[in-house]
Amino acid sequence: MLQNNITKRQQNAPTFASYVKSDAVLANISKTLGSATRGKKFVASIISAVNTNKQLQECDFPTIVSAGIVGDSLNLSPSPQLGHYYMVPFRDTKNNRTVATFQLGYKGYLQLAIRSGQYKKINVVAVKDGELLSYNPFTEDIEVRAITDPLEREKAPTIGYYGMFELTNGFTKSMYWSKETMEEHAQKYSKGYAAHKGYTFWEKDFDGMAFKTILRQLISKWGIMSIEMQTAIETDMSFKDDVSSEPVYFDSEENQQVEQVQVYQEQTYQEPEGVSLV
Known part of the structure; x- marks a missing residue:
């Protein structure tokens, strides 16, 4: 009863x-x-x-x-x-x-950057084992030998992530993070990933979240941000009790009151190897 x-x-x-x-x-x-x-x-x-x-x-x-x-x-x-x-x-x-x-999602970052009309080129890509010859973090010069066979490249392990943009006024900026650096970032800013709970986006698609992180670092620090882009960055990874309330952030050192629950979703967070606007 x-x-x-x-x-x-x-x-x-x-x-x-x-x-x-x-x-x-x-x-x-x-x-x-x-x-x-x-x-x-x-x-x-x-x-x-x-x-x-x-x-x-x-x-x-x-x-x-x-x-x-x-x-x-x-x-x-x-x-x-x-x-x-x-x-x-x-x-x-x-x-x-x-x-x-x-x-x-990182595709959202790309959409907002493209719409602004300020970006002549923007790219983010996983760097595979054997491709990176050198990278100078002071001059941002990178030398690579790309694996041109798509199947061979897909099978090769990822060792890092590279992103760059060129504005319409000619200003350029690039960034390379090793996979170890990205791992440390994920461990620091995602409680679920640090606890290895198996259902965070970092665990579902590490590359996709790494692409987002590189784009966020590049655009928020050195890019031209439209009002839309500013709003997106300010509200990313937050919730509101209503549309007029202030956002509450999760998965950060500042807020430890919320924890991701297992996402029941057939369409997982899957992204392609790299994207480019040329």
Whole structure:
């Protein structure tokens, strides 16, 4: 009898779709986004994203909406296949709940850089064993012997990551991190990865997260950042209880109150070897 009562309560619990389609919530979304048409389009896309992720369905509904609105305000798609940004469930241990956090993908960084019109070239790539001949961190001169056979290159182990950009005004900047340096970075800034829990994005696709880290380091320190790019960097890896509240950050030394939960998602965080805008 007790189990039947619990099952009935679960069945009667409001779904995310019913919550986000309610008059009050839909009106607030439409007002935030600037039009009813854009609001309805947003609701359809975010319901689709939530339906593919069981853990996301268990998050506080307002945090899902807030994470999605951040992405929509940047004109980025929540589709896992596109990889612009992700709504990642994290456990807020302080308040005993699960929240949806906004996490920018490296393809999102590229989209925002391209849109700014300030970047003539931008590239990030994994460097394979045997390719790197020398790298001078003072002059940023790099010498490589690229493995030209795609299959051979794919099989070769990764030893580091290289990123560069050239602005339309001619300014250039590049960066190379060894895989060991990237490992240290991941250990420092991802509690889940440091604990080897097996389900963080660092563990699902280390290269993809490394690409994002290189781009973030390059663009935030030396690139020209549009208002959109600034917003993306300021809200990356954070959650909001509502769209007007201040972001709360996770996976950092400053905040140890949230922990990533296992992501139930068939479309994993998979990225290609390298990308280039030329």
